[in-house]
Amino acid sequence: xxxxxLTKRILSQLRHDRRTMALVLFAPxxxxxxxxxxxxxxxxxxxxxIGEAPASVVQYLEDQDELSLRLIDVNGKKWRDGKSDAASYxxxxxxxxxxxxxxxxxxxxDDLKDIHxxxxxxNSGDAAKVSSAVMKAIQDExxxxxxxxxxxxxxxxxxDEPDIERTxxxxxxxxxxxxxxxxxxxxxxxxxxVFLIAGINFLTERTSGTLEKLLSxxxxxxxxxxxxxxxxxxxxxxQTVLVTLFVIYVLDIEVAGSIWYVLLFNMLTAVCAxxxxxxxxxxxxxxxxxxxxxxxxxxxxxxxxxxxSLSRGWDIAGHFMPLYYTADGLQKVILRGAGFGDIWQDLxxxxxxxxxxxxxxxxxMRRLRNW
Amino acid sequence: xxxxxxxHLYKKYGKKEALRDVSLTVPEGQIFGLIGPSGCxxxxxxxxxxxxxxxxxxSVELFGQKMPSKDAVSHLGYMAQAAALYPTLSGRExxxxxxxxxxxxxxxxxEGIERVAALVDLTEDLxxxxxxxxxxxxxxLSLATALxxxxxxxxxxxxxxxxDPVLRQDIWNELRALxxxxxxxxxTTHVMDEAEKCDTLxxxxxxxxxxxxxxxxxxxxxxxxxxEEAFIAFGRKEEEK
Numbered sequence: 332x333x334x335x336x337l338t339k340r341i342l343s344q345l346r347h348d349r350r351t352m353a354l355v356l357f358a359p360x361x362x363x364x365x366x367x368x369x370x371x372x373x374x375x376x377x378x379x380x381i382g383e384a385p386a387s388v389v390q391y392l393e394d395q396d397e398l399s400l401r402l403i404d405v406n407g408k409k410w411r412d413g414k415s416d417a418a419s420y421x422x423x424x425x426x427x428x429x430x431x432x433x434x435x436x437x438x439x440x441d442d443l444k445d446i447h448x449x450x451x452x453x454n455s456g457d458a459a460k461v462s463s464a465v466m467k468a469i470q471d472e473x474x475x476x477x478x479x480x481x482x483x484x485x486x487x488x489x490x491d492e493p494d495i496e497r498t499x500x501x502x503x504x505x506x507x508x509x510x511x512x513x514x515x516x517x518x519x520x521x522x523x524x525v526f527l528i529a530g531i532n533f534l535t536e537r538t539s540g541t542l543e544k545l546l547s548x549x550x551x552x553x554x555x556x557x558x559x560x561x562x563x564x565x566x567x568x569x570q571t572v573l574v575t576l577f578v579i580y581v582l583d584i585e586v587a588g589s590i591w592y593v594l595l596f597n598m599l600t601a602v603c604a605x606x607x608x609x610x611x612x613x614x615x616x617x618x619x620x621x622x623x624x625x626x627x628x629x630x631x632x633x634x635x636x637x638x639x640s641l642s643r644g645w646d647i648a649g650h651f652m653p654l655y656y657t658a659d660g661l662q663k664v665i666l667r668g669a670g671f672g673d674i675w676q677d678l679x680x681x682x683x684x685x686x687x688x689x690x691x692x693x694x695x696m697r698r699l700r701n702w
Numbered sequence: 703x704x705x706x707x708x709x710h711l712y713k714k715y716g717k718k719e720a721l722r723d724v725s726l727t728v729p730e731g732q733i734f735g736l737i738g739p740s741g742c743x744x745x746x747x748x749x750x751x752x753x754x755x756x757x758x759x760x761s762v763e764l765f766g767q768k769m770p771s772k773d774a775v776s777h778l779g780y781m782a783q784a785a786a787l788y789p790t791l792s793g794r795e796x797x798x799x800x801x802x803x804x805x806x807x808x809x810x811x812x813e814g815i816e817r818v819a820a821l822v823d824l825t826e827d828l829x830x831x832x833x834x835x836x837x838x839x840x841x842x843l844s845l846a847t848a849l850x851x852x853x854x855x856x857x858x859x860x861x862x863x864x865x866d867p868v869l870r871q872d873i874w875n876e877l878r879a880l881x882x883x884x885x886x887x888x889x890t891t892h893v894m895d896e897a898e899k900c901d902t903l904x905x906x907x908x909x910x911x912x913x914x915x916x917x918x919x920x921x922x923x924x925x926x927x928x929x930e931e932a933f934i935a936f937g938r939k940e941e942e943k
Contacts, residue, residue: 336802340788340795347790347831540786544847547752547780547857548803549772700753702772 333550337558338565341532345566355528355566359520359574366516367582370509376401377461378433380449382424385441387475391468398464403431425449434461443473501587501667513584514665515638515658521571521597522604522654523629529563530608530621538617552696556689559609560602567601587668593661596674599681600657606688607653613695638662653684703766705730705855705886706751711760713746713909720746722909724760728888728902730854733881735900736890737933743909744890745783748857751888752780764855776804779853783860785840786847789833793824793843796832797850804851818846821876823869838865845873849880856880858889862896874899894930905936912936 345352368374376399381389392402405427421438428436428449434457436449446469452458481488502510536542545555575593578584586593611628615621635641635649636658649655660677663669706728713721721743728734736744749755751762753770764774787796797815806814819825822842832840845861856877862870874896877887881901889900897903898917905912905920913920913936917929924932 332805332807333803336799340791340799343795344788344790539789540782540784541788543749543754544780544782544786544800545803546754547775547778548800549776549805550803551772698756700770702770 333554334558334561337550337555338561341559341562342565344532345562351528352566355524355570356573359524359570360577362520363513363517363574363578363582366513367509370512371507375399375457377435377457378403378431379461379465380405380424380427380431380433380436382420382427382436382438382449384437384439385443385472388437388439388468388472391471392465395464395468398460400461400464403427403433421447421449434458435465437465439469443469443476503585509582510584511666512638513578513582514661515636515654517574517578517593518597518600518657518661519633519636519654521567521574522600522632522657523625524570525563525567525601525604526608526611526629527621527625528566528608529559529605530612530615530624531618532563533559533609534612534615534618534621537612546699551702552693552700555696556609556693560605560689563605564598564602567605568598571597571601584665586665588664588670592664592669592671592674595678596657596660596664596681599678599685600653603653603657603681603685603688606685606692610688610692610695613692653681656680656684703730704728704763705732705765706734706888707763707766708747708751709761709763711747711750711762712758713743713750713755714758719909721750721757724906724909724911726904726911726914728886730886731881731884732901733877733887733889733899735897735903736888736906737892737894737897737903738906739892742906744906745859746909747906748780748859748888748890752778752857754780776851777854779848779851779856781845781848781856781858781861783863785837785844787832787840787844790831792829792831793819793835794828796843797828797847800847801850806851814850814852818849821849822846823872838869841865842869842873854885856885856887856889858887860890860892862891862893894933898929905933907937907940910940912940 378401379392381402381404389402389404392400405424424436424438427433428451434451434454438447438449439445448462448465450458450462497504536545571594575590575597579586579590579593607628611624612621615624632652632654635645635652636654637646637649638658641649656677660674660681663674663677667673704727706726708724708726711721711724713719724743724747726734736747738744746755750757751764751769753762753775756770762769764771765777767774788799791799794815797818798811801811801814815828816825819828822845824839824842824846827835827839832843835843841861841864845858848856848858862873865873877889878899881887891897900917902914902916903920904914912933913923915923920936921927921929921932924935926932926935
């Protein structure tokens, strides 16, 4: 009864607080979109300086459709003719790479014997992608020439291509970084915003004196905590649905498992975040202090949640963090199409974390009253 | 039975003693004033009496029940020093929320809202958001939230600060009427002329009670011409000890 009144009050407050609503509902979409463009690499075009390369290699590069490359032919052949030695020639290509803000400069002799790549690895990921695309083009050309050479021999050499078969157990050949990390990042973003909003709201209850006023009424400690959980769960549910649908239908992440499990994981993560937010806000004395807790209790969870490969020690540390189970569960559902049998442990642990945080909050409020 | 019985109360904030051996009793139906400068421990005392704060020593009983007690606080209305309201909610939503904290609902809650709103002259403004209220209006709404469940005991922490004189007069008339109906009122103030409107007064300084009695009685005992001079005289006596 009192819990319901408190829930109703929180929902009215949220309804009137347009800015908070906008933050909770739309900021996650903005951040996920940005992450999508950054991690999936869509839209980025990389410059490649062609110092010298056989036309067929350049053709391969132009034809490949994995990366968007802009080939800049500096017409190196003309420079080279007779004039300078190899060293000063590669210096010129190096300058061109720098001038053109290219990722890679290519010098390949006509006989394919001398191959020199000049790579700007400021962004090592980009450098790896681009240089491997260049190498693939060169190797394709090498393979073709080898075959031609073999065909010209007076006797027949039987050299079958090796039969390479790749079976993708999980994921697909064209999976990008966003597909791999995105699953876990959805959970993190839900966690972050709910943690912050619930924590700060509960804190405001204390700093504005309304908690004291509330404590002068017969309301019980657990009624306060559960009222908060119920109120913010409604907000979390709306946010979760919005984020999940956005990721699936707008960003086009492919969910191998059931969307309902994705929703369930996000919802439990939100409940966990809000119970943790309420607990942490009990330790803060101001909104600023609440924000100071973010680098301590939220950010490390991202690094330790299991999306990065970690040494054993750090991996064990990650097991003590709720986001570990969110990331694990979401990856299982989204990337591997896991069913309930594979994820119930993650769900149970998340629920356990939420209950633990809530009990700790109720326990902590004993300082204030004993019913 | 006494509405409030406070026995040898002690409270420390770190090293600072906020209350030192405070004892007093408030009989039912009285307006009891706690008077003293800011920082004398009035607010600490009323917070402990309301069960919001834990004392380090001593005890508080409301209507014979040892605090903190869930049963006792349901007969208690508390108005905090700073208007403890939800600024983004309307006046009506604020009243409805605090009313439901005391288990009020339906028609009783609606009638309660109308009654206390009329009492503090906010009937017209109930639909407005509280952050659009003036300071005085917020103060009045805050008083209304303490009255909504018709408490037997009203604890008010500086309720008339920042309220214009006409309205202050109205509020005092209202408090007097409530006391007439048997409501016990514990009120803190640092305004000397307000003190004289109380039935009984406790003068406080530095966490201690200097003297307790009616305004006239205190003036007589101090042998001074005014209440303000009496306060100074009792303070001096304490220093000599």
